[in-house]
Amino acid sequence: MTRNVTRRQALSGGLAMVGLALAGCSPTRTAPAPQPVRPPVDRDFILNYGSRPNEEFPLPAIDPKVLEPKFRRTRVAYQSNEDDGTIIVDTTSFYLYLVEPSGTAMRYGVGLGRQGFEWSGRARVAWKRPWPTWTPPAEMIAREPHLEKYSAENGGMQPGLGNPLGARALYIFQGNVDTLYRLHGTNEPASIGKAVSSGCVRLINQDVIDLYDRVRPGAKIVVT
Template sequence: MRKPLILLASAAMLAKLVSPALAYDRYAERPPVVVSPDLSAPWVLQLGRNPGEVMPRQQRRQQRAQVQVRPAAPREAPRAAQRQKVRPDGVQTAALRAPEKRSVKPQINPIYLPQTVAYDGAEKAGTIIIDTTENFLYLVGTDGQARRYGVGTGKPGFEWSGTHKVTSKREWPEWRPPAEMIARERAKGRVLPAMMTGGPENPLGARALYLGSTLYRIHGTNQPWTIGGAVSSGCIRMRNEDVMDLYERVAVGTTVIVR
């Protein structure tokens, strides 16, 4: 009987030692959660007020009116406009310099494009006539017509005339400048190669018709914008597409008359 009494006494003593606040804390009511009645008001406006305090509507309106709205930053100017800007002193910096324009090679006059024209000369069909004054090459046809091409001819001091035969034809010919030309260009400060293989950069272009035993040729060019002028060292130059067309129309042995 003594043991139950001891246990009851111990339980009573423990109950007195425990604080009522700690014993019932988990069941105590929590402080109310305060939510701003005006949810659109900036949260900064709620700082510094006591929980549960409701700001009057008129005061809320006044505080919202005092909030400064920062203006949006101006949009960056387009890069094209930035490149066109100039410093106040008038100097255009490299960073702002406008892009350079690409150089465009000039086109030839349309009159020098291939076309069929009337021809009343006495030469028989298949003959090539070269007019070095007007810079035209005529391939005589039938029925009083001829196919006319624009050409580049000898510059002043390199003009010539005569009659020859086409002795050979070559596609994408190699170029071997004569010794006189090499010496002449060296005096101008330009060094010519002893030989250049055929290709788009070769001055003889895509095709060549060799005239007799001379050094002259009817050939293409890598400078088509020179057609129609007196520009060569005596050769007759044509656009590559034109000399390719002529190449297919004539044969070795064709008569060439240069006037």
């Protein structure tokens, strides 16, 4: 038996087909692509180790990938019989502590060189200098003759980002005798926490600036 198709039904069916065809031509809506998740901003790191454009020689920011969290500047609980303001260098752990009141200390990660391991004892900070000149000792020049151009007779190496003493230096004396021991900056952040070929005790430039501002001339230093 055949079905009678009315004009209205035919028109209705045709419109439905047109609707389906138009739907097929419409662009398909897709979910937005997931955005990459950005790591949280470490504001303390930026504050401590960001760039220093106002320095005499502007310092670049430190890459957090090259400075292990355990060697970053931080205040820690620290019990000591030493006076407030005393610097304690623990060469076994690559830490420098600046003793504070109430059982705390500001702790800095350091790198150590040959002199850093050879000298220990008690002394004082005779003076400190911003952006110091570097004068290699005679023993170093004997080992590395190319450093003769930076001898005391030749005026040393002028300050700058390439100077081994970095942005600040603290000069250590026992009585009136120069120990040739220095606390100084470095532009090699990857050397912190390691024993490097030469030098005394090196800190990130941003850290040695912080230490320099906290330490008074004449402060005691204890190296273990």
